[in-house]
Amino acid sequence: MNPFYSRKIYCPVCEAKSEVQTLIGAVFNKYYPVRREKDQYVPQWKWYDESWDHINPYLYAIIFCPLCHYCNFQEAFSYKNKRDIPRHYSYLREKKYDIPDIIKEILKEVNCLYSKNISMRNHTTAILGIICAVFWEIFFLEKNKHTYPYRNIGRLYLRLSWLYREQRLSGNANNIKPLNEIEKIVVNMVKHLKDFCVEGRKIPFLTNNFSNYKKEQVSIIIETLDYAVSELSEKTSEILDFFSSSNNISTSPETLLLEKSFALFDWIPKNEKDALIKAAQNFEAASTHDEDLNDKALWKLLELIAYLYEKCEMPEKRDLCLREIIKSSNQKRAVINGKLRKKTSYAEKCDLEYNLKKLNTYIEEISYSYKENTKINQ
Numbered sequence: 001m002n003p004f005y006s007r008k009i010y011c012p013v014c015e016a017k018s019e020v021q022t023l024i025g026a027v028f029n030k031y032y033p034v035r036r037e038k039d040q041y042v043p044q045w046k047w048y049d050e051s052w053d054h055i056n057p058y059l060y061a062i063i064f065c066p067l068c069h070y071c072n073f074q075e076a077f078s079y080k081n082k083r084d085i086p087r088h089y090s091y092l093r094e095k096k097y098d099i100p101d102i103i104k105e106i107l108k109e110v111n112c113l114y115s116k117n118i119s120m121r122n123h124t125t126a127i128l129g130i131i132c133a134v135f136w137e138i139f140f141l142e143k144n145k146h147t148y149p150y151r152n153i154g155r156l157y158l159r160l161s162w163l164y165r166e167q168r169l170s171g172n173a174n175n176i177k178p179l180n181e182i183e184k185i186v187v188n189m190v191k192h193l194k195d196f197c198v199e200g201r202k203i204p205f206l207t208n209n210f211s212n213y214k215k216e217q218v219s220i221i222i223e224t225l226d227y228a229v230s231e232l233s234e235k236t237s238e239i240l241d242f243f244s245s246s247n248n249i250s251t252s253p254e255t256l257l258l259e260k261s262f263a264l265f266d267w268i269p270k271n272e273k274d275a276l277i278k279a280a281q282n283f284e285a286a287s288t289h290d291e292d293l294n295d296k297a298l299w300k301l302l303e304l305i306a307y308l309y310e311k312c313e314m315p316e317k318r319d320l321c322l323r324e325i326i327k328s329s330n331q332k333r334a335v336i337n338g339k340l341r342k343k344t345s346y347a348e349k350c351d352l353e354y355n356l357k358k359l360n361t362y363i364e365e366i367s368y369s370y371k372e373n374t375k376i377n378q
């Protein structure tokens with residue numbers, strides 16, 4: 001038996017049916033989480049077939065449509081027919097042709113990596129998949145700020161932070177920083193060239209007859225040129241050094257593609273903390289925008305946001321979320337108490353009392369954690 005299988009998918013964007021390789025899902029009951037952290041992250045999975053224990057389901061969460069390169073979590077490809085596809089996809093269906101060529105190229109290349117040998121997939125490939133999925137969400141979001149379900153993009157950013165976490169813990173973090181270094185050097189060099197041109201114009205050696213110069217003027221020219229040449233040669237040798245040292249680090253096609261995507265999508269968080277902040281911000285937008293959240297789901301979401309801010313060491317933001325839960329759960333308690341005071345049937349009364357009891361325990365728990373947190377901060 002193989003942990004991967006060929007699955008038929010129905011693309012919600014181009015509406016084509018195709019077949020892709022994917023991991024035998026949790027639906028087939030082949031693996032389960034050993035435990036979950038507060039942000040739902042599973043640090044360890046257990047497979048019923050122990051020989052598959054090394055397989056990390058997080059690497060296979062994203063699916064690409066092989067035809068239009070749309071990508072998202074598996075469930076986006078699970079609609080049975082056109083009627084079931086959420087309305088917002090009609091926008092992507094129409095606008096997918098407006099995606100700039102340079103981005104289409106990236107989507108195509110990542111799709112290519114995804115369709116290659118699935119058992120070779122690694123964290124970098126998985127991160128690239130999330131980046132592309134976030135791109136599609138942002139592409140939609142830009143024009144549909146009011147109707148966009150912000151939870152979708154929050155989940156992608158959260159998943160991205162988990163991948164960065166695992167990469168960091170395994171000591172295989174993407175070493176993309178040197179690219180920023182080289183950017184700095186080149187920017188400095190260009191700035192210096194610009195300064196030199198301004199300086200150069202002050203020196204009249206380009207227009208006047210050189211033989212008319214006085215000795216001091218000539219020495220100023222020589223000095224300026226000398227300085228400029230030494231600065232420039234220093235910068236060029238820095239770039240050269242960078243390239244000769246980075247050639248020693250083996251650069252896989254995935255890493256190169258990641259560098260390209262980072263340069264193109266400057267909004268993509270490049271580390272775990274930035275991804276967590278983005279996730280928290282989008283979940284916050286979801287808590288005020290997404291209309292289909294009931295009280296309980298909203299509180300759960302706020303609890304998650306509070307935890308994410310705690311992890312990012314942003315206690316003020318965390319406390320705001322906890323206060324919001326306490327406030328709105330107290331309002332809910334007042335509503336239930338109001339209903340209880342009115343005459344109700346015995347069954348209804350039992351029901352309300354049961355809900356009130358559960359709510360009281362919840363408020364107690366949240367208030368306790370809020371008090372504990374604020375105590376630590378004082």
Ligand SMILES: [Zn+2]
Nearest residue numbers: 011014065068
């Ligand atoms: Zn498609």
